[in-house]
Amino acid sequence: MANGLSKKVTIVFWITMAIAVLSVLWGVIAPNHLQEVTGAIRDFITVNFGWYYLIIVTLFVLFCIFVILSPFGAIKLGNPDDEPDYSMPTWFAMLFSAGMGIGLVFWGVAEPASHFATNPPTAEPGSTLALRESIKYSYFHWGIHAWAIYALVALTLAYFKYRHGAPGLISATLYPLLGDRVYGPLGKFIDVIAVFATVIGVATTLGFGAAQINGGLTYLFNIPNEFWVQFIIIAIVTVLFMLSASTGLSKGIKYLSNANMYLALALFAFMLVVGPTLQILNVFTDTIGAYLNDVLEMSFRLEPTSDHDRVWIQDWTIFYWAWWIAWSPFVGIFIARVSRGRTIREFLMGVLLVPTLIGFLWFATFGMSAINLEMNGIAAISELPMEQALFGTLAEYPLGVITSFIGLCLIGTFFITSADSATFVLGMQSTNGSLNPSNPVKFSWGLAQSGMAAILLFTGGLTGLQNALIIAALPFSIIMLMMMFSLYKSLSEELAKLRKQKKYSNDDIS
Template sequence: MKKATSVFWITLSITFIISLWGALSPVGFENITNTVMNYISVRFGWYYLLLVTFFVVFCIFLIFSPYGKIKLGKPRDKPEFSYPTWIAMLFSAGMGIGLVFYGVASPVSHYIKTPPMAEPGTKEALEDALRVTFFHYGIHAWAIYGSIALVLAYFTFRHGKPGLISKTLEPLFGDKMNTFWGLLVDIIAVMATIVGVATTLGFGATQINGGLSYLLGIGNEFWVQLLIILAVTVLFMISAYTGLGKGIKYLSNTNMSLAGLLFIATLILGPTQYILNSFTNSMGEYIQKLPVESFRIAPNDSEGIQWVRDWTIFFWAWWIAWAPFVGIFIARVSKGRTIREFLSGILIVPTVVSLLWFSTFGMSGVKAQNSGADIAGLPDEQALFGMFDHFPFGVVLSILGLMLIGTFFITSADSATFVLGMQTTNGSLSPSTTIKFVWGFAQSTIAAVLLYTGGLQALQNALISAAFPFSIIMFLMIISFYKALSKEQKK
């Protein structure tokens, strides 16, 4: 613990206080987070839409600008990981459990229960269902990740700065980032990471519990989810002990293998032609309506604006809360790539894979729903298993799905312990095992507390609350990065 900074001790203390508060006063904790979440989503929904769209435009601008040829590192630096492994690592860290949790649930829900504009269960609602799912998991999400990862990789590998969020703001604020203000920036980044990852771990534990409940009749209860969190905590700490080049690398490749196997099986055993037709059609609609959807907040439609708050604002907050974790991790494994190669890879490949995933699982779920299965009536965490129940080899696919959730769970937590270790040891690229273990335990504790205080709703409340302050820092990082980039080009 010798390398631990004040950021480590302050954020660990805050995490302990939050955990204790949630455990001793779950009702009060839930009420406070709910009040904060409602205030932010109502008052600042427009801000989230404009900010995330700005990230998309900025990334596209850099790809086609002369800045794109600049390397994230020294001129002779080469990428540390092969392209397929690099894609696997950033994809596992960047989406993970969300794909499995919402793969069936989101499209079916938008079709039957919560369509954005059309009447539930209609042909119009079905056409909107996949398009808006594409929107929430497409280029906007990866532009958020890509923006922060790019800034961190640029300052870390090209300018030799420590891998800290505060150091990326020095071109704007100078020596102030070595004072209280820099400390505050890093504390906000670490807290956003803790809540973002804890939320995802909570979703993962809930879905594993949902699968076990659906398949084996095991109770869908908090104590079961707590046992799942404890078991996975032990597993990801073992992985964290082996380091970046072994544990996370091998787990990421395992994730992609399991995800690929489940994807191919679902595509073949499901309504293949319908899936491919829906993907093609929805892709066209997604591209066509992307500008309008990016700014849609429906101020004159009470139901429409509530839908935007419940879905779009929630997802944008989720990606922003995950941004420091995913961004730092992606930056760490991206040394030696040019800005153009980096952003093209991040924006295009994971987006296309995500859209194929949602087409395959979402439309298979819709087909099962239209054939008489009540997929929409199941809790979100059981939708995947309810769909597999109507497939050949459904039990085998459900077991494979549980394995995939588990490996995504472990990889996300493992990657997060590494990132939190970096952020609380002055940007060390090799944080100590002890510090990673402490953060692993802290993440699991927060996830358990959030589930205990209010289940999935508490997870969402905490997420939106934690994302807001960091979103302001992200905007400042982009301005600081562009200032440094312009100065370099003038030399």
């Protein structure tokens, strides 16, 4: 296998794989030391760079809005006569499955329940204000800001790939800033950072998925909630997603993405009907207004004079921003891969708005269904382990066993889809942008990310996953800033050239 790999992969593969293997070995040999070191680095970053994360993520949102409203928005990602490879519904399904799947199922109940009953951002636990904040901050963490991070990476990659014929590499998007240096050691260093951030981001999400599947099995069948069970879950799902990866992008991921959407839609519709429907709709409407009214304040809220409130922001907002940044190389590359033929404006509006609205509906429905149980003294969902919160909520409504089983299937298919997509993306990034990385390359990355997920769970559980994310996100956030400036520079030059040629108007550029 090594001989076959050596003919196909670049040095980025070997360097990043070596780092991943050494990290896993570190966790096996000295798990306590790994946990202590990553915890210390995470504390340093969240304390000293919280302001930085808040500013840059807001900057990404503003940049996306600027591009939508500017003449750049009419430029097509491809040739003027290129048509999209996927229908709009399939495209949205693939965006949603790759971007948020497991995380949304994991946190859809756990986050609002925690914000309401045990740890609100500012309000008294269990109060009316805490109810509003619980949903509002869930919108904030999973809404426009998250998708702007994905959109920036995806748009930059798609633009340079389909407009300028560049290889689908993170380093290639920086050519307007770095010139030929992107082909040398500096470019390889940038790609190593991107690939390793992807491995950590995917491994973290897989860890959350394994923990929640274990939580569901514990809640339903009293199976122990222990690492060895989670390890078996990771091993089984690894085999399944590697089988899916071997079928190719258009078959495996497309079918699984559509299956995810049908399962998620069925579970959502059922909960909306059997849950407190009127309360869900009222709270959804009310908190949309609260979110729009307070989004600017939330974007810059750091609470420098309150240790308690600042820790909350570090544990929630900063953690999420780091998660999305670490996850963005994978999601961005995958979205770029399936978005050829769309205009920049269509692309950005689709990526920013549609998954955001779906997420809002999800949090309002499942969050309020859980909070309703808390408010009426039926069940203390917030006191359950986070990985069991969804199942604890479903159990209190009709057909709880059936819906819990559907929930487990949904987590499993999202697990497979995310890992499947990630093996393709990692293979692409380590084979000089190949759109069809070989199965040995994809299988190698599948084993690496599963091994990383297992070792992070073994050394620190969910806290270990969070530590790794925040550490991996910091260096890639700097690359994202460079990508934003590179994209703006290239778009400005292209628009000026098109205007000079007088072949296109501002409203008809493709």
